[in-house]
Amino acid sequence: xxxxxxxxxxxxxxxxxxxxxxxxxxxxxxxVMGPSGSGKSTLLRWMLGEPLxxxxxxxxxxxxxxxxDGLPIHxxxxxLMYQKGDLFPHMSVAENLQFALPRSLSRQQANIKVAEALxxxxxxxxxxxxxxxxxGGEQSRIxxxxxxxxxxxxxxxxxxxxxxxxxxxxxxxxxTFAQLAQxxxxxxxxxxxxxxxxxxxxxxxxxxxxxxx
Numbered sequence: 162x163x164x165x166x167x168x169x170x171x172x173x174x175x176x177x178x179x180x181x182x183x184x185x186x187x188x189x190x191x192x193v194m195g196p197s198g199s200g201k202s203t204l205l206r207w208m209l210g211e212p213l214x215x216x217x218x219x220x221x222x223x224x225x226x227x228x229x230d231g232l233p234i235h236x237x238x239x240x241l242m243y244q245k246g247d248l249f250p251h252m253s254v255a256e257n258l259q260f261a262l263p264r265s266l267s268r269q270q271a272n273i274k275v276a277e278a279l280x281x282x283x284x285x286x287x288x289x290x291x292x293x294x295x296x297g298g299e300q301s302r303i304x305x306x307x308x309x310x311x312x313x314x315x316x317x318x319x320x321x322x323x324x325x326x327x328x329x330x331x332x333x334x335x336x337t338f339a340q341l342a343q344x345x346x347x348x349x350x351x352x353x354x355x356x357x358x359x360x361x362x363x364x365x366x367x368x369x370x371x372x373x374x
Contacts, residue, residue: 162186163315163347168220170203170213177203178367180220185315187345190338190359194352195367201351204367205317208349209241210234224314240313240346242304242321248292254279254303255288261311278306282336298329305337309344316341318350322357331356 163185170177178200185191195201207218210233222230229237248257258275266274279285282302292300301321308316321337322330338359341348350357358364 162223162225163191163349164221164223165208166221166223168204168207168222169218170200170207170220171217172203173215177216180204180365180367183349183363183365185347185349185362187347188342190318190341190348190350190362192350192352192358192362192364193367194355194358194364196353199367201353201367202319205241205319205349205351208317209239210237238312238314240308240311240316242308242316242318248300248304248307250292252292253288254284254290254292254295257292257303258307258310261307274310278310282306297325298333301325301333302336305340309340309346313346316346316348318348320352321350323352323354 165180165183167182168178168180170179183191193201193204203213203216206213207216207220207230208222210230220230221228224238248254249260252260255272255275258278259271262271262274276285276288279288284299284302287295287299287303292303295303304321318337322334325333334357350359352358
């Protein structure tokens with residue numbers, strides 16, 4: 162369970178957003194919507210634990226019954242997926258995925274893990290490919306795989322489908338939601354597109370109210 166309690170964020174002394182409570186269960190995807198400047202990305206940065214210059218924040222962030230808003234980034238066990246996948250352009254697909262794995266694994270163990278992950282999503286032939294040789298959909302799938310290989314307890318999704326065309330967007334969205342549900346990982350999705358809303362999870366409109374329909 163991922164939960165936010167009584168969050169208020171101010172920017173330069175002005176209130177940017179207020180969120181009373183948001184609870185996301187295993188495999189659920191909470192959708193956060195709002196216009197540009199409403200604080201969607203700032204919310205994710207606060208959850209992740211990034212430094213927020215000119216911001217002041219109060220509130221609680223809980224994950225699996227542990228309060229984590231006071232922990233550094235590397236101890237929060239949160240994954241993150243950006244708009245365009247954010248793969249390292251100078252690394253192959255295999256190297257991008259290996260980057261997420263624990264350093265305690267041997268090279269052979271890491272190679273096996275990566276090969277199994279790519280086979281699971283039908284991308285075994287992309288093992289040695291560079292990011293600029295991948296389609297938009299392939300980049301999105303590799304980016305999510307990289308996040309999952311780090312074994313996060315929850316994942317933050319920052320407009321992850323916005324760079325895709327309409328048909329591919331629907332396909333990748335469904336695939337992403339299925340992967341998270343299968344692994345029972347709670348997720349928070351930030352988007353401006355109502356089509357991205359996961360029907361099974363809570364929806365928050367910043368500046369508005371939470372709904373669960």
